[in-house]
Amino acid sequence: xxxxxxxxxxxxxxxxxxxxxxxxxxxxxxxxxxxxxxxxxxxxxxxxxxxxxxxxxxxxxxxxxxxxxxxxxxxxxxxxxxxxxxxxxxxxxxxxxxxxxxxxxxxxxxxxxxxxxxxxxxxxxxxxxxxxxxxxxxxxxxxxxxxxxxxxxxxxxxxxxxxxxxxxxxxxxxxxxxxxxxxxxxxxxxxxxxxxxxxxxxxxxxxxxxxxxxxxxxxxxxxxxxxxxx
Numbered sequence: 582x583x584x585x586x587x588x589x590x591x592x593x594x595x596x597x598x599x600x601x602x603x604x605x606x607x608x609x610x611x612x613x614x615x616x617x618x619x620x621x622x623x624x625x626x627x628x629x630x631x632x633x634x635x636x637x638x639x640x641x642x643x644x645x646x647x648x649x650x651x652x653x654x655x656x657x658x659x660x661x662x663x664x665x666x667x668x669x670x671x672x673x674x675x676x677x678x679x680x681x682x683x684x685x686x687x688x689x690x691x692x693x694x695x696x697x698x699x700x701x702x703x704x705x706x707x708x709x710x711x712x713x714x715x716x717x718x719x720x721x722x723x724x725x726x727x728x729x730x731x732x733x734x735x736x737x738x739x740x741x742x743x744x745x746x747x748x749x750x751x752x753x754x755x756x757x758x759x760x761x762x763x764x765x766x767x768x769x770x771x772x773x774x775x776x777x778x779x780x781x782x783x784x785x786x787x788x789x790x791x792x793x794x795x796x797x798x799x800x801x802x803x804x805x806x807x808x809x810x811x
Contacts, residue, residue, distance in 0.1 A: 597629060611643060612636050618667050623659030631659045644798070647672035648705050676701040690720035692803035695756055695794045698725070703760040703796045711738045711759040715752035716791070723750050738775055740782050747788050755783055756791040766795050766802040768809070776810050 597613040606614065615636070616628035623631065635657055639645040646668070654665035680701040689695050695714060702725075703710065709731045715723040726746050729738050738759075747755050757779050759772075768776075776793045783790040792811065795802040805811045 611641065615668060615671075618671055619660070619664040621659075625658065628659075631657065635660075643672070643675070644704070647676070676704075688720035689714060689716060689722055689756070690791070692792055692794050692801060692806050695758060695792065696796060696801040698722075699758050699794070699796050700798075700801075703758075704798045706760055707762050709759055709762060711757065713743055713746065714756040714758065715747055715750045716754040716756070717751075718753045720754055720791075723752050738779075740778055743779060744782050744786055744788075747783075748786065752788065754789045754791050755779075757793040758796060759793075760796045764797045764799075766797045766800050768793075768795055768802060768804070773810060776804055780811065 597609060597617045600613065601609055601617065609617075610633075612629055612632040612635075615632040616622075619628050619632065622628040626634070635654070636646065639649070649669070651662065651665050651669065654660050654668060655662060660668075680698070689698055698714070699712065702712070709729075710727055711729040711731075712725055712727050714725045717723060728742050728746070731737055743755070743757070746752075757776070772793070772795065779793070780790045790811070792803055792805040794804075
């Protein structure tokens with residue numbers, strides 16, 4: 582049986598770096614791009630074959646890859662801590678680029694805009710977090726603040742902190758956002774009660790309560806769009 586060729590022994594048009602230089606990054610597969618990042622594979626397979634195997638286990642979905650932990654990646658022969666960290670760093674940069682593109686929007690005046698803004702922050706969370714988005718009267722972003730980090734099924738939210746942050750930021754519009762790690766976007770009774778409490782507190786302080794958006798990986802629930810309480 583002939584020995585496996587290293588990437589350096591492949592035809593030039595098949596080498597990921599050379600292929601990218603000649604044809605552009607858009608013409609490389611995900612596995613080839615990842616192979617460039619890790620640089621080498623193992624004695625048994627090339628970097629490209631290794632990353633093809635990893636991507637196959639992720640159903641060829643980069644979003645699924647980004648949810649893997651360092652321990653998950655290090656289980657693959659040829660992926661040590663350094664290469665695994667490089668892969669996850671690249672996934673994080675992808676999320677940050679997506680987030681910065683959304684932040685260029687002039688306003689966040691609807692649930693879909695809020696979802697696009699928050700999804701990169703929340704898509705990989707395995708516990709619930711609650712955030713508020715504070716805006717001026719033109720729905721332009723002032724800041725987004727995480728107000729709680731909790732368990733798998735719920736997180737504690739202090740209404741006083743929400744109102745304090747809004748007042749200190751001179752915000753006149755507020756949206757509440759939290760995620761469901763279960764990926765079920767439907768609100769619970771606790772979500773309904775929280776929405777009512779935040780809405781009443783905002784009304785007292787003359788802050789416009791825009792929406793409560795529940796974020797999951799791929800879909801959202803908007804209290805305002807569903808005409809639910811608001």
